[in-house]
Amino acid sequence: MYGLMIGLAAAAVVFFLLSLFQKDRYTQLSKEVEELSMQHLQESYQLKQKIKILEEELFLDGSLELNGEAYTEQTNISAIIKNQVIALYYQGTSINAIAKQSSLSTKQVQQILKPYMEQKE
CATH class of the missing domain: 1.20.5 (Single alpha-helices involved in coiled-coils or other helix-helix interfaces)
Structure with missing residues (x-):
């Protein structure tokens, strides 16, 4: 009887130690x-x-x-896009090319550039 209890205790210790090393x-x-x-x-x-x-x-x-x-x-068209349109206009880019680059319609580009086109003339 004592042998069985000692064997079970030893097995429990062995299994406990194995569980510590297992991922x-x-x-x-x-x-x-x-x-x-x-x-x-x-x-x-x-x-x-x-x-x-x-x-x-x-x-x-x-x-x-x-x-x-x-x-x-x-x-409302953002100031960044307006500045980009104006810069492209002063670089000599056509209105159609500006409209394509800025994803605006040609009418919107013309509205933005209206004061600047008058100054250039």
Whole structure:
């Protein structure tokens, strides 16, 4: 009887020592889940930024297709784009080329350049 108890105690000690040297699968799994969630958050953030840029470009045109119908909206053109248009004009770039580069319509480019075209004449 004592031999059986000593054998069981020895087996328990051996199994306990083996469990200390065995890799913890939970921590590895936890790290993988954390990495995946961080990757998902980064991708989500990047997609939101791209959508925001696309929306800004859509609204720069002043028109937006909504359910197949043209929807026009007055938008304020940023000062950066205005400065870019003016700089391109003074470099001798044509109005059509400026419109293509700045993603504006030719009418918008002409409106921006109207005071500068009068000064040049």
